[in-house]
Amino acid sequence: MTSAMDSMKEIIIELVRKKKNAYLSNRLQIQCTCGYSEAPTLYSILVSGGFDIMEPVSTISPFVAEFIYDETITVTPIKAVKPCPQCGSNIEAEFPLSVESLQNMLQAGPPDPAMYC
Ligand SMILES: [Zn+2]
DSSP states (O other), rough: OOOHHHHHHHHHHHHHHHHHOOGSSBOOOEEETTTTEEHHHHHHHTTOOEEOOOOOEEEOOOOOOOTTOOOEEEEOOOOOOOEEETHHHHHEEOOSSOHHHHHHHOSSSSSOGGGGO
């Protein structure tokens, strides 16, 4: 993992701690191949740091007007990662929110203008 992603992870943990959001009380079912399963809240996964930030992927924006072509947005998926208390292997689960949607959800106020320079 690069240091840029480490600091992105810290930013997310900070943001989640400061701005509690009702959506984060939803639970994510995670299941190990050994049969162990649990359903922690999204909030507890994030504040415990039990997640990895994946490689960003480009996708076509769903908000594109028909006269604009090739409008792509970057989506950075999050993966929940937790060592299984039963067999010790890592349980991985796809997190329902990307970094961008999480930041949009948690960040109040206008976006940072520096992003558009
Ligand atoms: Zn297991």
